[in-house]
Amino acid sequence: MGDGERDYDVVLLGATGFVGRLTAAHLARSAGEGARIALAGRSAERLAALRRDLDVAWDTLVVDVADATALDRLAASTRVIASTVGPYARHGLPLVRACARAGTAYADLTGESTFAARSVREVHDAARDSGARIVHACGFDSIPSDIGVGLAHAASGGGPLAEAVVQVRAIKGGVSGGTIDSLRQQLLDARNDSSLRRTVANPYALTPGPSRRLPASSRPRGLRLDETSGVWQAPFVMGAFNQQIVQRTSYLGGWSYGELMRYREVVDTTTGTTGRIIAAGVSAGTAALVGGLLFPPTRALLDRVLPAPGEGPSEQARQAGRFTVESDVYPVDGAPMRTRISAPYDPGYDGTAVMLGESALCLAFDDLPDVGGVLTPMSAMGEALAERLRHHRFTVETTPLPAG
Incomplete structure (x- = not known):
């Protein structure tokens, strides 16, 4: 037709x-x-x-x-x-x-x-x-990450990348009830199925996988200090999924980013000891949310406070929302580039x-x-x-x- x-x-x-x-x-x-x-x-x-x-x-x-x-x-x-x-x-x-x-x-x-x-x-x-x-x-999830890395890669000359770092510089707004429900359902499905757990954890889950793998020692993990700004950063809660989307983009382009590109997705906190403590708290809080949704007693408590599918904040609350995401790419050969995507909207809703x-x-x-x-x-x-x-x-x- x-x-x-x-x-x-x-x-x-x-x-x-x-x-x-x-x-x-x-x-x-x-x-x-x-x-x-x-x-x-x-x-x-x-x-x-x-x-x-x-x-x-x-x-x-x-x-x-x-x-x-x-x-x-x-x-x-x-x-x-x-x-x-x-x-x-x-x-x-x-x-x-x-x-x-x-x-x-x-x-x-x-x-x-x-x-x-x-x-x-x-x-x-x-x-x-x-x-x-x-x-x-x-x-x-996942336009700022995927479009950001893609446009920065094109501007860098289009060759293989050594690393891409996606940084959530500012975020104000809610996580939608639908997103929470999807996370809950995925965790419950994966709890008793090791193949699903492997899918969630695999950065190449949406590709056949590269011909070679990153050495374990070079895989980014944990807290990070942005040496330029002095801001401590924690892993972003949706970074693992966003990485899968970005790696699929690379695969669909003939591994245009390079099969061994390192990828990290982080969220800013603040500087100094306070920033490190907050970053550690963000990381621990993400793990606690995931763990809490897996077990019936804590899931019942979380369900009382987390937004349900179909629910969301008031228009007034949403109007205060905003986000800024910067995607930095470091080519194997060539100048590093940055794509900045920001908008005066609640990221999860408007x-x-x-x-x-x-x-x-x-x-x-x-x-x-x-x-x-x-x-x-x-x-x-x-x-x-x-x-x-x-x-x-x-x-x-x-x-x-x-x-x-």
Whole structure:
């Protein structure tokens, strides 16, 4: 079926969830006249209410993600599906399969290694053959990391990298209930399955793996002191997953970053002894959250205080959100480069809604590389997505790395 025969340009599935509503609102502001958008979800009443709130004339589609026939019809009706329906390991694969069969582009917000790895294993070949661009991780996980490293690498000359360091310089905002639920489900699935645990821990989980492995002594780990700023840094909670996405980008480009690129993803604290203590606390707190979600007594306590799927902060709280992420690359030969991505948005909510919405529009309307398969934000959209984000209060700029 050609694109001209499809009913819609973009279908937003999960439109009535918290991040779904924010994404729908962004599309209402930004899709442009003539864009054919539809809102999809489980409840006709909630979809109708959302359409009234947005004051749009878009179609609403009631869809059961467990109904494979309905998903095939949905995928055949549109050029792009953007999905906020998680946990993706539980709900995502039937839709991804339908998109791969129909040659339909797909974008989601997953941060689940196990789901992304299974998607690569089961769907990549079919999507490549049909021309479907299947693009996971189109929110704060993992666009700043993936696009940041990709643009810095291109500016450095495109040769192999010795190292990439992604640094979360500032972050203010919440982690969405959907993200927490996805983390919880992935941990529970992996608890009794050693193969899933290996997937979560493997930086090359979304690739066949390089021909050689990094020596264990050279793998970055633990706390880090930024010698230029004197700021102590802790491992970033989503760094392991983001690294998998970045390594897949490298693999899809013929290991363009180099098979043995070292990768580190960290979050700034502050300077001196205080900074080291805070960094250690951040690292320990991340481990405690993971451990707490694994065991029923502590999980029950955490469930009382962590946001549930479909929940989120007030508009006033979200308006105070912001983030800045800097991706530094160090070529084997050539000058180090830095890409800075920042925006005055809560990263897990409004920022992610903009990133997912613009990813869907980019996949629908922009002149992109003619390649299908299970891709990444950088390999599928790259600079085209960066340019779209710049029009929505994002700073995306690449410069030589300051000497220091």
